Amino acid sequence: MASLFGAAASPSTSTTIGDLKNDVAISNPPEDSISDLTFSPTADILAVSSWDKKVRIYQIASNGTSEGKHIYEHDAPVLSVDFSKDGNKLVSCGADKQAKVCDLQTLQTAQVAAHDNTVKCARFFELPGSSGPMLVTGSWDKTIKYWDLRAQNPVGTVTCQDRVYTMDVRNSLLVVGTADRYINVINLQDPLKFYKTLQSPLKWQTRVVSCFTDASGFAIGSIEGRCAIQYVEDKDSSSNFSFKCHRDPPAGNVTNVYALNDISFHPQHGTFSTAGSDGTFHFWDKDAKHRLKGYPTVGGSITATTFNSSGSIFAYAVGYDWAKGYYANNPNYPNKVMLHPIQGDECKPRPSVKKR
Template sequence: MSGLFGSAAAASSSNTLGDLKQDVELGSPPEDSISDLAFNPNPNDQKDFLAVSSWDKKVRVYEIMSNGQSQGKVSMDHDGPVLSVDFFKDGTKVLSGGADKMAKALDLNTGQGVQIAQHDMPVRSVRYFEANGTPMAVTGSWDKTVKYWDFRSPTPAATLACQERIYSMDVRNNLLVIGTADRYINVVDLSQPTKFYKTLQSPLKWQTRVVSCFTDAQGFAIGSIEGRCAIQYVEEKDASLNFSFKCHRDPPQSNVTNVYAVNDISFHPIHGTFSTAGSDGTFHFWDKDAKHRLKGYPNVGGSITATTFNKTGSIFAYAISNDWSKGYQGNTSTYPTKVMLHPVQGDECKPRPSVKKR
């Protein structure tokens, strides 16, 4: 993929500092903080489409050209900040959930949006999945419920009561992981969607910011507000592989360490390696199996609020916008709001060769 967005040679494998010089800015970005990003996952689509949700109450879908240039394709309004987006598996529609307590589906071909879900409080997270071949949505809300929706019905197919408000949710194959307030993590097997397969407290001591499923659905990563990430396998037999590590924190100075929220974690669709991105304005690529950082990148000039890889793993998109981690005084008119497209070069996301086989 060295031709992507130019022809920069792949960085040498000994150099762990990554390069941002080839990164391209998305045209016509949202007008307020960016909450979520999603690429169309259909491998038969020749084109890349990127969905972006924002606090400006809009969902925007962009077409990304092979040279990194982009153009807006379609958009949809909510009645409040939009907090989450996800694509249908076939890439034809985008799901979104927001502070208006509803989830919607946007048809990319017709530009029409329809409401598909309703909660009593803001919808914090929405994900697409399939149950026995039937397209479904799962929504997680601050009303402490997770609801499943068959698009042919206006009422939920099922409801799961959780311990606390839902802060983050992710789906991969039959694995649904739900992160709530008070550090509860609920794991659901979507073949039995109405009960928890297991519930645990996050191994991280501070509030959960994000949960993200492994590419192979064998486990998930958790990011917290305190610059830590945990790798957690679903099955007890793999418990020895669980670990957590520090990231997104400044070197200690005079016994003080500045720590930053891990705002998003995205897994590479091919290699199974993953990214972390945070309030410190940096992102990193990691190999969980080798417990090794592959690349770290310079500060991008603002908090990174959302990230995602495209379906081939050749583009890493990251959103720069105010995440309010510095409170009201951090919200200045000059704060950047933009989406950047990083061409994944050479070995940036490839796992390190293993010294010993497990």
């Protein structure tokens, strides 16, 4: 029998309800809600940022067991983490108004960026001809800043319409979501101006933006249990669409809706996950406009998700996301990171139906 995270693939099933029985919790998780998760592009190394002001780095073995490798601190809650393309550097940022980079080889940490308010997100990117990884940070001070890791001051600053809530990078595509539902699209070959600005097609606050694997567009998630698929270049009117998710079935005149907290794209298949305050995650095929799998509730809100580089592991964080305010929090609320082995065709695109 293959190991839990081994190569054995379960046979294709017609059911759209997924199974959680093989999911494994990582050992020694953070002591407070988890804000972000990211896998190294070059190894099964998982970085976890938390409201307990710490960044933790775990080595994940092929059988799903985890071992803590390193931990470092910020002066306030940490809100975002991201690995460089070569896996050698990890950036983290948060409510202490700064970003830090940890060198994975020396385990030395240095401050590399500063803002006038909370830094909500940080992402590495590389441009053709550049001498190394660059950094972009987005803040509640309504700016995004670009950083060369060898320089003390930002190499560029762009002012946004409002506070930066979410940001993602893929190749030369940078997408920035701010308060008041603004979405800014930037071509990193021309980084100091907006290539496009739109107001989110979703009616409520943007929680997350996530770039397609081929960088042709991005997905948007809102607090109202909806997801929008948006192409950078509008091919035709039907290519952009939105759909409902993370909602309870209507009961009388009431439908409970939940925040969509994170969207992650599968690195090989281009399919994607949504996860939310309702404690469920789902896999979707945007091209077929089809839900591949839905999963039962995991017993608490899902605050962050990520796939490993091979797409064989889906990691999700369970913890309180404050969607129901102070009164709904309690000391017994679960706080953990789970590893879900991708089995069989869970994330494979739906076969296209060929006409005879």
